[in-house]
Amino acid sequence: MNYIPSEIETKWQKFWAEHKSFEPSEDFTKPKKYILSMFPFPSGRLHMGHVRNYTLSDTFARYYRQQGFNVLHPIGFDSFGMPAENAAIKNGSHPKTWTYDNIDYMKKEFASLGFSFSKDRELATSDELYTKFEQGFIIDMYERGLLYRKEGMLNWCPHDLTVLANEQVVDGCCWRCDTPIVKKEMNQYYFKITQYADELLEDLKKLEGGWPKQVLTMQENWIGKSNGLAFDLFFDEESKTTLSGEFESFDVFTTRPDTIYGVSYTALAPEHPIVTAMIEKALLSDEVIDQIKAMKNSSSIDRQKEKSGVSLGLNVIHPLTHKTVPVWVANFVLMDYGSGAVMAVPAHDDRDFDFAQKYDLPIHAVIKPLESELNLTKAYTDTGIMFNSQAFDGMNSKEAQAKVIEHFESLKIGQKTTNYKLKDWGVSRQRYWGAPIPFVYCKNCGLVMEKKENLPIALPHDIEITGEGNPLEKHPTWKHCKCPKCEKDAIRETDTMDTFVESSWYFLRFCASPANWESEAFSSEQIKYWMGVDHYIGGIEHAILHLLYARFFTKVFRDLGYVNFDEPFEKLLTQGMVLKDGAKMSKSKGNTVDPDAIILKYGADTARLFILFAAPPTQELEWNDSAVEGAYRFLKRFADRAQNVNKMNTLASINHASLSKEEKNARKKVYEALKRAQEVFVERYTFNTMIAGVMEAMNALNEQSNRDVWSEGYWILTSIMEPIIPHLCWELSSELFNRHNLKEQVVLEEVFEVDALVLGVSINGKNRATIEVGVSESQETVIEIAKAAVEKWIEGKEIVKSIVIPGKLVNLVIKG
Secondary structure, eight states: OOOOHHHHHHHHHHHHHHHTTTOOOSOTTSOEEEEEEOOOOOOSSOOHHHHHHHHHHHHHHHHHHHTTOEEEOOOEEOOOSHHHHHHHHHHTOOHHHHHHHHHHHHHHHHHHTTOOOOSTTOEETTSHHHHHHHHHHHHHHHHTTOEEEEEEEEEEETTTTEEEOGGGEETTEETTTOOBOEEEEEEEEEEOGGGGHHHHHHGGGGGBTTBOHHHHHHHHHHHOOEEEEEEEEEEOHHHHHHTTTSOSEEEEEESOGGGGGGOOEEEEOTTOHHHHHHHHTTOSOHHHHHHHHHHHHSOTTGGGTSOOEEEEEEEEEOTTTOOEEEEEEETTOOTTSTTSEEEEOGGGOHHHHHHHHHTTOOOOOOEEOSSSOOOTTSOOOSOOEEOSSGGGTTSBHHHHHHHHHHHHHHTTSEEEEEEOSOOOEEOEEOOSSSOBOOEEEETTTEEEEOOGGGOOOOOOSOOOOOSSSOHHHHOSSTTEEEOTTTOSEEEEOOOEEOTTTGGGTHHHHTTSOGGGTTTOSOOHHHHHHHOSBSEEEEEGGGTTHHHHHHHHHHHHHHHTTSOSOSOSBSOEEEEOOEEETTEEOOTTTTOOOOHHHHHHHHOHHHHHHHHHHSSOTTSOEEOOHHHHHHHHHHHHHHHHGGGGOOOOSSOOOOOGGGSOHHHHHHHHHHHHHHHHHHHIIIIIOOHHHHHHHHHHHHHHHHTOOOHHHHHHHHHHHHHHHTTTSHHHHHHHHHHHHTTTTSSOOOOOGGGGOOSEEEEEEEETTEEEEEEEEETTOOHHHHHHHHHHHTHHHHTTOEEEEEEEETTTEEEEEEEO
């Protein structure tokens, strides 16, 4: 056939749309597969990372449909967020207009690539209906005590003018715009994710084998569970007087109780309440206050680099030795980990050592190496033998940790404690384009939830976005409302929710019947049938943020009675980035590739084939123009060779025994490709090897001329390739097989039965020839055939030994 991609692809895209070819069945007796890619932000244009992501999910979806599964393969748009608001500022448009125009464009791009998404379950998280259901969940979480409001020091992005969660600060900068964050004291709403810390950590075991180890490790480290000793350090009398009796002590936590006798100073975070009180009461010099303020304004990552601090002129009493220990403020101590205070042991902690050396503080060694001398030019942090530790002298430091904790508990001055790096998730954002938080402030009633019958609390459209502050604060009417409790005048909450809230439950929203789409967020029947997601596909950059939050929401929804499972995603595939010239594609680098241009020149099937053939999905993919051209040439050959195929509605039987050597080899290669395809989808996802198998089979078919073998080969190969190059395969299958072959294929084991073996022949271990012998030939006959093949090398020589390794080789040992 004459391969014209634009004609074929337009034809079948129209057919699929008109026939609603990819809507899941409501027959819940069928086996199911839920295939999902992480949904995109509607930026307006697909990039090659999108193409890779959705080609992968589409390949899974199409394959499992062939296998007889009921497949849910939905798509939505993560459409709230700062980029839309920033684009509105830049272009003088409205965020909603900009967002939904982009959604319409991206839908057309999805269709042009042949992605088999369900149309009936499409959504955008900025839809008012989505907001209605989400606000209902937020109210339920508040009533359950899982959402609360408090004042605290928050991560503030001075560029985007909004608060960020801890997880959204990357190397001390805003995760989206790379602006260094600063600390700002504000009221904020928090989800109590720490209440689920242990379960989030423990349930990672359930995901082993289905999720990449790297992602599991990243989540484990982020949750950051650590066991140790918590105790109070009490101020001496002089320090209490300085503080006017307002503070008696502060608490610290250590994972190294074995080093307790080596404490030579303690350090507080610049934001610690004691430090704040001393500043407010002018108990510190202006110079010291300026230094502390500089520490506060530094990003958390910078505070871990160059160590700096100031003495507060206070002392605490060591709980065991009763000696005085100076109190400092240190930039490396963070309020959002532990209590914002640390006991410092320079001899046995690298960070404490650097600080002590900089400020000439004492270094007290209390642990020495097991088999060498102690070298105090650096901190000794390994296990060793305790000394200068009173009753614990001579003990192994690792084993002594529990003993020291027991000692503190016996004296009732401390206790064994578990700490977490994970902190509660701050979800307030000071921006317009987000889901409004459904609360109001009433002078009589305080903080009040909105009534569910009043939902959704939708955004006003008539706003002016300048980039300065939250437009909802300045709106003349929107924030003024009646209290849901007393009906008196009240003020609506103007903060909107972190957009990661929307992506934390969207996979459940797809489990709503289209017939009841407007009346339910999802149905228990659909949830029970479709969840969990069988294959979830997206970037490794979401390992902590989205994936942790989605796991948290699932557990919350379970406890609220919405779902009956613990984890949302059975298998996770994290695809690698698409690179060009060795760097991630970006407009700033000028190395982007426009998917539309590739489709226009070569067709969608070429783009899909290249994306899956160029590299395994978990590895980085280097864009290669010549490889794209090569993919296109293969498709042309694949279409052209269809002239060798008989039209048929069923797979004809072939007498394998009567075939020639070339014909048998062709059938064998075709069924090898089928076997490989079945293995790839179940085990490895290495679609490049699957495609390579199809190419090998094509080469083998070209080496023979039997039309029955050709026809059988194409029946199977178009079935194998349909998930990858659907347009061409539907065209070929329609023309040749009335599409009867686009279903599960059965491997014929008879094609792998061999009647001849190819053996190597070596002389004294050096390969000299190959021979072909019948599978039933005797060992003696095989040796004689081998001798004949290497006659010129053994003529006149004595054969000392003949060794036959069945199925592999014959080795002749000669001398002379």
